[in-house]
Amino acid sequence: MDSAGGQTLENLVDEQTSRVIDIYTRSPVFKGLPESELQRIASKTQWNEYAKGRDIFQAGSPCTSFLVVLEGLVKTSVSSIYGTKITYLLARQGEPLNLIGPFTGKPRLLEAVAIKTSCIGSIPREEFLSFAWENPELITNIISILGFAIDSANNRIIDLVEKKVDQRLYKVLYTLYSKFGPRLYLTSQELADLGGTTVESTLRSMKKFRMLGLIKTRRGEIEILKPEELKKSGRDVLWV
Amino acid sequence: MDSAGGQTLENLVDEQTSRVIDIYTRSPVFKGLPESELQRIASKTQWNEYAKGRDIFQAGSPCTSFLVVLEGLVKTSVSSIYGTKITYLLARQGEPLNLIGPFTGKPRLLEAVAIKTSCIGSIPREEFLSFAWENPELITNIISILGFAIDSANNRIIDLVEKKVDQRLYKVLYTLYSKFGPRLYLTSQELADLGGTTVESTLRSMKKFRMLGLIKTRRGEIEILKPEELKKSGRDVLWV
DNA sequence: TGGCTTTTATGATCATGATCATAGAAGAGA
């Protein structure tokens, strides 16, 4: 971490690889794998930096490598031809962006955008696959994450059919709180995309929440004051 | 198939196994596996019959075996505590009921009900897992089906946010038509559960469709007359 | 054949939230 001058290229590479190993150790995808295997796959990981707002991949593009967030924050979303956009995962350090793609190679609906300047690790599809076949634990992790994603999507569907905007936003806010803590750096538009509603409705709901003393808002920032109150409205949490 | 008398037990078992092999050959899960492997896993498959309306598994029950539809029709759905129910797959011959469970063992949100009298194949979890690890092709199939399920759920979410009831039902009907042909044996309630709406709204929409000459209805039956018209309203199809 | 249940049908009402419109506040950049 102390980058005092005079380092050789090898030292730099080693340092980077060891950071990747560290990230993978805590990643839901690589969780439980032996250190030696983590080292092996970390050494095949390429870093790429994406400026805030840049596309990482677009809907319909074929998959050539496994992608994982190393630093920053990435939004994966699905949009319709009419422009409606649903954000379905805010991926941070250690979270994968495309679990299906490496296996099928086929394009999918998702698109990913860096919402902070981010570093993305990429492992060529073939490398990733042969690594996966040698590590059943990894496969189990992947299938389990996919199960979580499906459950979460089904929860969203139920909520859309049955719950009102306020309650959906309660749930989104509580989920974000669980993952990122009490300070959320999101605009109302981004929140609306997570809750499946419009900016206007979101702003109106936020006003209510503010008056109830549940949150405090500033431009581009929401502070959760009473998470327990938000929690009340629904035990099952989304995957966000 | 000709069960003229005098068969030994072995013959019966063989006959049943060969039917299972036949089903597996056309199943999306086992697609592409060598005959010998199909035979091996088919021989470990137990048949269970479920009368119409009977639960196959409930939400929250732990998973002890891999389940696949051998005969009949099974509805998998997610319900909320308030009773809202979303049907998300009508599984017929060859389709799996629980892809995640065998890997994680954990309970999930889904529940499955036989909507016709059905035969379900079950493979003990451990057997299925060890078989899966020996057949990467199977894993790829599973992950690819899960990807399809996620895409389909995301499509539903977008449709719920953006489309009106009529359009959602168009899509549901067209999807069912693609899978089951022009005659659908479903009640309006079942259709409502697929489209994420109420019986009343479904009935009103059906009236419109009838007057447009798109469908004909009888009690418990819908006949699709003009599939092309239904298709117009959205290119991406659900997984139903 | 006559009850009983399930499914279909339709009217009336009403709340929610999308949409349109406008405007002010807060940052970003020149």
Place this chain on the structure above:
DNA sequence: TCTCTTCTATGATCATGATCATAAAAGCCA
């Protein structure tokens, strides 16, 4: 410092579809 853009704010309107209520038709079973 001033301009331009993004974000927040809020009012007004309006259509959709859920909900409630009632009833008739269709199928089932004794």
